Amino acid sequence: MEFKSLGDLALHFAALPTIHTHELQKGLERCAVRIEKTAKDEIGQYQAAVGPFPAWAELADSTEQEKARLGYPADSPLERTRAMANEITHEVNGLEAVIGARDTEAGRILVYHEFGTSKMPPRPVLGPAAFRNKDFVLKLIGRAALSGLLGGEQIHPALGYDQEV
Secondary structure, three states: OOOOOHHHHHHHHHHHHHHHHHHHHHHHHHHHHHHHHHHHHHOOOOOOOEOOEOOOOOOOHHHHHHHHHHOOOOOOOOOOOOHHHHOEEEEEEOOEEEEEEOOOHHHHHHHHHHHOEOOEOOOOOHHHHHHHOHHHHHHHHHHHHHHHHOOOOOOOHHHOOOOOO
8 A cells, every 4th residue: 555645544544443444244145154054054953073062962753753743854863844044133333243043933943953952962053153164254254354454455376365255
């Protein structure tokens, strides 16, 4: 960047906090969308262990029999009507992103599955979705932070932030 005067430089520095925050919010939004999509895609398929989250236990035979009786697909844990997946959402406020389930019956049931109960093993969805996207989040937020510090300018490819994440 070149500045024609000290006044132009001062204006640039004055705008940086706003630009920086805006770039980070855009990055957080993209991260939240990605984690939400990953969580929704996990429902209906057995998940392997990832990070501190356990692999999903097989559904009990009685559960599979009840699903079959009601006409729901077999071997599709947490998926009957997609109701739980449809309750997963995200919200970005300031420099905070929250990915979770709406406060509905299906959303509350998803929370029970996330942590398990005394009668049901955990089948976490939200935590693993965030963990699986860790590299994406780190790279994207790094790019957003750097872009914000540069006043929203494009980042030079030599810095390694040019690839789409």
